[in-house]
Amino acid sequence: xxxxxxxxxxxxxxxxxxxxxxxxxxxxxxxxxxxxxxxxxxxxxxxxxxxxxxxxxxxxxxxxxxxxxxxxxxxxxxxxxxxxxxxxxxxxxxxxxxxxxxxxxxxxxxxxxxxxxxxxxxxxxxxxxxxxxxxxxxxxxxxxxxxxxxxxxxxxxxxxxxxxxxxxxxxxxxxxxxxxxxxxxxxxxxxxxxxxxxxxxxxxxxxxxxxxxxxxxxxxxxxxxxxxxxxxxxxxxxxxxxxxxxxxxxxxxxxxxxxxxxxxxxxxxxxxxxxxxxxxxxxxxxxxxxxxxxxxxxxxxxxxx
Amino acid sequence: xxxxxxxxxxxxxxxxxxxxxxxxxxxxxxxxxxxxxxxxxxxxxxxxxxxxxxxxxxxxxxxxxxxxxxxxxxxxxxxxxxxxxxxxxxxxxxxxxxxxxxxxxxxxxxxxxxxxxxxxxxxxxxxxxxxxxxxxxxxxxxxxxxxxxxxxxxxxxxxxxxxxxxxxxxxxxxxxxxxxxxxxxxxxxxxxxxxxxxxxxxxxxxxxxxxxxxxxxxxxxxxxxxxxxxxxxxxxxxxxxxxxxxxxxxxxxxxxxxxxxxxxxxxxxxxxxxxxxxxxxxxxxxxxxxxxxxxxxxxxxxxxxxxxxxxxxxxxxxxxxxxxxxxxxxxxxxxxxxxxxxxxxxxxxxxxxxxxxxxxxxxxxxxxxxxxxxxxxxxxxxxxxxxxxxxxxxxxxxxxxxxxxxxxxxxxxxxxxxxxxxxxxxxxxxxxxxxxxxxxxxxxxxxxxxxxxxxxxxxxxxxxxxxxxxxxxxxxxxxxxxxxx
Numbered sequence: 001x002x003x004x005x006x007x008x009x010x011x012x013x014x015x016x017x018x019x020x021x022x023x024x025x026x027x028x029x030x031x032x033x034x035x036x037x038x039x040x041x042x043x044x045x046x047x048x049x050x051x052x053x054x055x056x057x058x059x060x061x062x063x064x065x066x067x068x069x070x071x072x073x074x075x076x077x078x079x080x081x082x083x084x085x086x087x088x089x090x091x092x093x094x095x096x097x098x099x100x101x102x103x104x105x106x107x108x109x110x111x112x113x114x115x116x117x118x119x120x121x122x123x124x125x126x127x128x129x130x131x132x133x134x135x136x137x138x139x140x141x142x143x144x145x146x147x148x149x150x151x152x153x154x155x156x157x158x159x160x161x162x163x164x165x166x167x168x169x170x171x172x173x174x175x176x177x178x179x180x181x182x183x184x185x186x187x188x189x190x191x192x193x194x195x196x197x198x199x200x201x202x203x204x205x206x207x208x209x210x211x212x213x214x215x216x217x218x219x220x221x222x223x224x225x226x227x228x229x230x231x232x233x234x235x236x237x238x239x240x241x242x243x244x245x246x247x248x249x250x251x252x253x254x255x256x257x258x259x260x261x262x263x264x265x266x267x268x269x270x271x272x273x274x275x276x277x278x279x280x281x282x283x284x285x286x287x288x289x290x291x292x293x294x295x296x297x298x299x300x301x302x303x304x305x
Numbered sequence: 306x307x308x309x310x311x312x313x314x315x316x317x318x319x320x321x322x323x324x325x326x327x328x329x330x331x332x333x334x335x336x337x338x339x340x341x342x343x344x345x346x347x348x349x350x351x352x353x354x355x356x357x358x359x360x361x362x363x364x365x366x367x368x369x370x371x372x373x374x375x376x377x378x379x380x381x382x383x384x385x386x387x388x389x390x391x392x393x394x395x396x397x398x399x400x401x402x403x404x405x406x407x408x409x410x411x412x413x414x415x416x417x418x419x420x421x422x423x424x425x426x427x428x429x430x431x432x433x434x435x436x437x438x439x440x441x442x443x444x445x446x447x448x449x450x451x452x453x454x455x456x457x458x459x460x461x462x463x464x465x466x467x468x469x470x471x472x473x474x475x476x477x478x479x480x481x482x483x484x485x486x487x488x489x490x491x492x493x494x495x496x497x498x499x500x501x502x503x504x505x506x507x508x509x510x511x512x513x514x515x516x517x518x519x520x521x522x523x524x525x526x527x528x529x530x531x532x533x534x535x536x537x538x539x540x541x542x543x544x545x546x547x548x549x550x551x552x553x554x555x556x557x558x559x560x561x562x563x564x565x566x567x568x569x570x571x572x573x574x575x576x577x578x579x580x581x582x583x584x585x586x587x588x589x590x591x592x593x594x595x596x597x598x599x600x601x602x603x604x605x606x607x608x609x610x611x612x613x614x615x616x617x618x619x620x621x622x623x624x625x626x627x628x629x630x631x632x633x634x635x636x637x638x639x640x641x642x643x644x645x646x647x648x649x650x651x652x653x654x655x656x657x658x659x660x661x662x663x664x665x666x667x668x669x670x671x672x673x674x675x676x677x678x679x680x681x682x683x684x685x686x687x688x689x690x691x692x693x694x695x696x697x698x699x700x701x702x703x704x705x706x707x708x709x710x711x712x713x714x715x716x717x718x719x720x721x722x723x724x725x726x727x728x729x730x731x732x733x734x735x736x737x738x739x740x741x742x743x744x745x746x747x748x749x750x751x752x753x754x755x756x757x758x759x760x761x762x763x764x765x766x767x768x769x770x771x772x773x774x775x776x777x778x779x780x781x782x783x784x785x786x787x788x789x790x
Contacts (some may be wrong), residue, residue, distance in 0.1 A: 046532065050341050050345055109582075110414070139582075141456050141459070143448075146448040149447035149448055153447075195557075195558065196557060227529070229527070229537070231530060231532060231533075231562060232560070233529045236559075254500075256500060258540070259531075260532075262532075282414075
């Protein structure tokens with residue numbers, strides 16, 4: 001199964017729903033209320049949230065059509081979604097100079113930070129960048145072990161301390177070692193934290209500060225990892241993490257299930273943060289660049305182009 | 306959790322309340338707002354739709370039209386429907402089978418299975434006095450088995466020794482065998498995270514279930530889950546016979562849509578809720594109390610239970626005796642503050658207090674204020690604490706230096722104590738604690754509530770520790786509590 005099939009598989013249910021409701025339409029100059037309601041509900045069911053869904057509905061309602069069939073309607077839906085997503089699709093760019101380019105990876109518990117780090121590391125090493133991983137999650141049991149295994153898998157060195165140790169000191173050592181060896185990229189793992197736990201958020205801003213001690217420009221990227229199954233709370237997560245840690249970009253994981261990740265559309269509208277990539281599986285190669293057209297078409301239920 | 310949904314709903318209800326007559330159009334408009342509020346809270350679309358339809362039908366019926374206070378009636382209907390949606394009673398684990406009773410945990414990746422397994426095992430061991438063994442069948446995620454082993458050591462629960470290279474089914478068989486031989490009561494199986502669309506892994510899960518015949522199969526669901534919760538629940542439910550749901554990360558700020566949808570979609574009760582990172586942070590799920598919290602009615606029962614768990618009885622009695630005499634020195638205040646902190650701090654308490662829901666200040670209370678107060682009081686001599694009157698300017702400077710605060714802070718503390726003391730004296734005149742409870746139930750007239758901007762709503766939370774058991778009696782009946790104070 002190709003990743004696009006899997007992605008489309010994820011969106012298929014929504015698409016089917018829209019399909020059920022709009023197939024049979026042949027020609028209408030404007031859409032009737034029932035059809036618009038159905039479209040809006042289908043969008044809500046994809047986690048776009050009531051606000052963004054309403055806006056897309058209005059955008060479609062305002063248009064006049066010569067002739068409309070199911071495929072035509074899907075295409076229009078995809079166009080509207082693509083319009084919102086295109087400005088935020090930006091791949092990760094390794095530009096930090098002097099080296100290392102520091103990437104801090106943050107998110108709530110269980111969103112898939114460590115796995116994403118493994119995949120990003122692999123992706124960068126394939127482009128001939130040298131990568132060092134720093135095990136900043138000293139809280140969760142066996143989190144360090146997990147990152148070390150990923151390090152072995154992708155043949156990247158891992159700098160780690162003791163479980164229960166101070167994450168700030170490990171990331172400091174990470175920057176130091178990366179600077180001394182002149183390695184291209186340092187990727188820093190952190191413990192998962194819920195954004196409403198103030199003390200944990202304070203710890204995160206400390207980690208961020210410490211990263212900048214040896215290299216003022218660091219961290220060059222602060223990536224927030226979002227779980228595709230998360231609903232509207234993802235918007236809260238972005239807001240609070242952005243305030244505390246200065247998020248510069250997003251990666252959405254677990255898009256290989258039925259989750260539609262529609263909240264990305266809402267997030268793109270509201271925050272305009274770059275979306276770097278999406279995760280579509282547990283293997284090292286299951287990280288994909290964020291392709292707005294593919295995602296928009298998948299949400300609308302159109303086959304990959 | 307639930308805060309924002311509760312805010313949205315009380316906003317809708319405020320418009321209805323107190324109206325003499327309601328037209329059908331008005332009710333329908335309000336219900337549309339309820340629907341958006343539910344959807345924003347990530348309640349699954351089919352569940353939200355059905356809920357609103359049902360409630361609207363009941364609300365535009367004769368019941369409401371004839372009622373003297375139609376607004377209140379609508380609120381009541383929504384409340385009842387919400388309790389129904391969540392299920393009415395708490396469901397316990399059913400482990401009545403020939404030991405070892407197998408508890409299998411299933412769910413998506415990252416939903417919190419491993420942590421929850423350890424929390425539940427610890428609870429079964431400590432609260433229910435069971436002999437528990439845990440085994441991780443997760444061979445997919447790196448270091449997952451090590452994680453459970455580490456958690457087992459932290460929780461004081463035995464884990465099955467790890468043998469590398471075994472398949473999940475083989476581990477399950479080995480775990481069952483060794484639990485049987487060593488006389489364990491409960492065997493907890495932590496399985497790998499899997500997507501409900503991954504047929505291969507679903508088959509594996511079925512094979513594990515066939516090999517271990519679990520007494521409980523619990524679906525672990527993240528409270529932050531959005532609309533996909535329905536698909537997940539259906540997907541897992543179609544493959545294995547689920548016996549219940551555990552919601553994790555209830556301490557997050559999600560609006561609880563998953564909690565509202567789960568029961569409806571799976572038809573199974575939510576048995577537990579994970580409420581924090583510590584291994585003790587798991588609680589039985591009480592649907593009625595949660596419904597109350599969503600509607601801003603507070604959760605007095607949980608508050609009293611929590612007080613009973615954390616407050617030492619002797620301490621409370623001693624303090625009560627002293628207070629009845631109208632005496633209240635700084636030692637007593639220090640004790641109270643300690644109790645409040647043991648109960649999870651001001652914010653946690655405020656959320657459970659009826660009538661405090663709408664108080665914006667309650668959420669913004671500086672938790673550090675309590676720590677500062679404690680520091681100041683421990684910088685005093687025993688003499689000063691027993692007789693605060695002897696604290697003169699010189700002593701104030703010493704106390705401020707010793708506690709890293711300022712003289713103004715010390716003054717505030719003393720003023721607060723004075724207010725509380727005079728409140729105690731008034732109370733004595735008024736006739737004791739019964740009345741006090743009534744005062745707190747009303748959420749108004751909090752002694753010393755003004756004049757202490759640093760503390761906000763800190764004081765009212767302190768008192769349930771003492772007068773707590775009396776508080777529910779003082780609750781105004783019914784739905785007056787929806788109004789924002």
